[in-house]
Every structure is written in C-alpha cells, then in structure tokens.
Amino acid sequence: MQPGPALQAVLLAVLLAEPRGSKGRLLSGQLVCRGGTRRPCYKVIYFRDAFQRLNFEEAEEACRRDGGQLVSIETEDEQRLIEKFIENLLASDGDFWIGLRRLEKEGNSTACQDLYAWTDGSTSQF
Template identity: 40%
Template sequence: MLNSEPSAELPGSQQQAAGGSKVTAERVAVVVLLAAAVIAFGYTRHKYHQTTEHLQKLIDENAAMRKNITKTRCEVMTVQKPCPQPPAEPCGKCQEGWEQNGPQCYYFSTDQLTWEQARERCRRDGGALVKIESEDEQSFLMHTLRDKMVEKEDRFWIGLTDSVTEGTWLWTDGTPLNKSLTFWGKGQPDNLKGENADGQDCVRMGEISRSGLKWWFDKSCTAPQKRICEKSAETGR
C-alpha cells in the first residue's frame, strides 16, 4: 500500500501564488492612484483657466463700466454747469498819430533833433525813446520804418547810449543792453570820431537797402535825427 503523504511543493506554490497576487494588487492600486491624480490635476487646471478667464472678463467689464460712468458724469456736468468763458481783456488804444503793436504805442517823428532833445521830447509826450526787447518788436519797427524812410540817411534815434561809460550800452531807464538780443549792423558799433571828438555814443536805426533785422548803428549824439517814442496803450472805454 502506497503512503499518502502531503506533497512538499504545495505550500510553496501557494505562497508564490499569494505573493504574486499581492504585487499585482499593489500595482493596480498605484495605477489607480496615478490615474486619479492625473484626472484631479487636469480638472484643477481646467477650473483654474475658467476662473482666470472669468476674472479677466469681470475686470474688463468693470473698466468699461467705469469709463462709461465717467463719460456720462462729464456730459451731465457740462450740461448742468458749462465752463465759464474767460473775461474779455480791456482793449488798448493809441492816441492819434501813434501806431500800435500789441500793448505798446509808437510815434515816428518827421522832425530831427539831437539824441538828448529827442529823449526830452518823448518824455514830454508821455513816453520814452524806444526800448527794444524782442525780435518781434525789432521786426515791427523795421517794417514800419521801410514805409517812412525816403533816403539812406533817414534814420531814427532809439533809447540806447554808452555816453556814461564807453562800451557799456544802457537804455534810457538805466537797464543794460541784453547782449544776446542785439541788432547791430555789420561792423557796428564802430565809435568813429570823424564828426565828433567824443565818438559815437548814441544809437539810431534804419537801412533801406539792408535785409534782416540788423538795423542798429552808433552815431554822434549831437547829430540831428528823427526819433521813435514809445509808451503803453491807454485802456479803451
């Protein structure tokens, strides 16, 4: 009679089978977890983009609404309270015989006097020998003189002199000449002493044939010349 003994291989086979099943279950669990993580990440990413797009849409709508409110408010304010117009400035006028340029009046004489006499006559008429303070003013005087000069030496005194200190040019109000704003003719001032031992200490302007703004020439203060007087325009009524 054969002995029925338990097979020695059975327990090992069962252990191997059980071990294989455990490994397979762990792998399945890992795969499931990874799949769940991927799905969760994808869902979160999708929701993030949706939230971002929604937020940007709200921002754009808010900006458009604020712009529309501001525009509407400005329109309402304009209708309810229009901007006040600046008050009209009083008009200036010059007395008869004087010519106006902006707020200033100018008198161009026809008689000839020495520089000191011309200065005193301008004072007596309520003004002063002209003080030229801009290119625009020089241009106005130049173009006006073109219509009044009949010969080359027909020139006009202006209020500039260096009779106090040679080479230091002063206007009649005592202010020094701005060296960056001068209109000397070519080679001027030359202080020639041919007609007066004291030289040429006063300034006249005018040159029929010359172009540009360089119309100043020094001259002996005792030479008779025409004059340009200047004063502020009176307030119109």
C-alpha cells in the same frame, strides 16, 4: 492829411511801427498799438523843418515832454518790427533816434551788453 514830400526829419518817439496791411504813411502824432489796442504802442513824430532836427538829448527830452520815451527794443521780434519800418523810410524822411546809448564809464567790461544801456534803464536781453 498825410505828411508831404517836404518832410525833412523823422524822430522815433516811444516806438516806430507800420501797422500790418497799412497803405501809405503814418500821420505825425498818430499812435499805433500792436493788435489794435494791445501794448506796446508806437508813436511817430515828424519835423517838417530841417532846422528843427534834434540831437539825441533833444529827441529824448521831446519824447519825455510828450509823455513817452525813445524806443527800448526788448525782443528780437520787436527789433524786426522796427527794422521793417525803417526799411520803408525814404532818404528824404531824415533821421530817427532809438533809446540805446553807449555808457562811458570806467571799468566797463568788454561784453557788448555791458557797454550799452537803454534810456529807460532797462538792459538789453539779446
């Protein structure tokens, strides 16, 4: 069964992606891997109840409990893939999270890459 129009929020868990040539929407909890079974894999979680909307920390914890993490975008190609998926979302689909956050540390340089870090500990390469 596909998520209905009552869908209130979208959480980006692990990664988001819409498989090439797919018709319709991804099901909540569905895993999608690039090239069929090749990693990286993507997972979408839908929350139908607006009261279940999560802040960043709650979304991160929900992903960890599910064995995943918020997306860490490693390449420009992967970023374009995520952007393509987001472009297909409706306003009624609600919010989504990625695993990038601003570091609030004294002595941060002004270089953009030094101001942000992925929640999995990796650094942005672009």
